[in-house]
């Protein structure tokens with residue numbers, strides 16, 4: 724993330740200045756607003772970028788484990804030459820697709836393009 728102590732350009736008044744930090748709402752810790760006109764500039768997170776990526780990946784996986792495999796994923800797996808696997812969740816299907824994409828011995832997926 725860009726640090727809140729960096730100058731930001733305000734698209735409303737054109738000021739280039741350090742934004743003012745205010746308390747955020749909902750999931751956002753802070754928000755940066757223009758110190759000149761008060762326009763909202765961006766949300767500011769207090770967690771580090773790497774921590775945010777890790778949290779996002781974890782949340783994504785957890786969400787996919789709760790959902791049944793989608794028809795699109797099944798279609799993709801079949802198109803990629805995997806008609807034997809029967810993943811039950813989006814997470815399982817995603818793992819299979821990732822494996823097929825990185826496996827050079829898998830049938831080429833370029834045939835449809």
Ligand SMILES: [Zn+2]
Nearest residue numbers: 733736757760
């Ligand atoms: Zn402004």
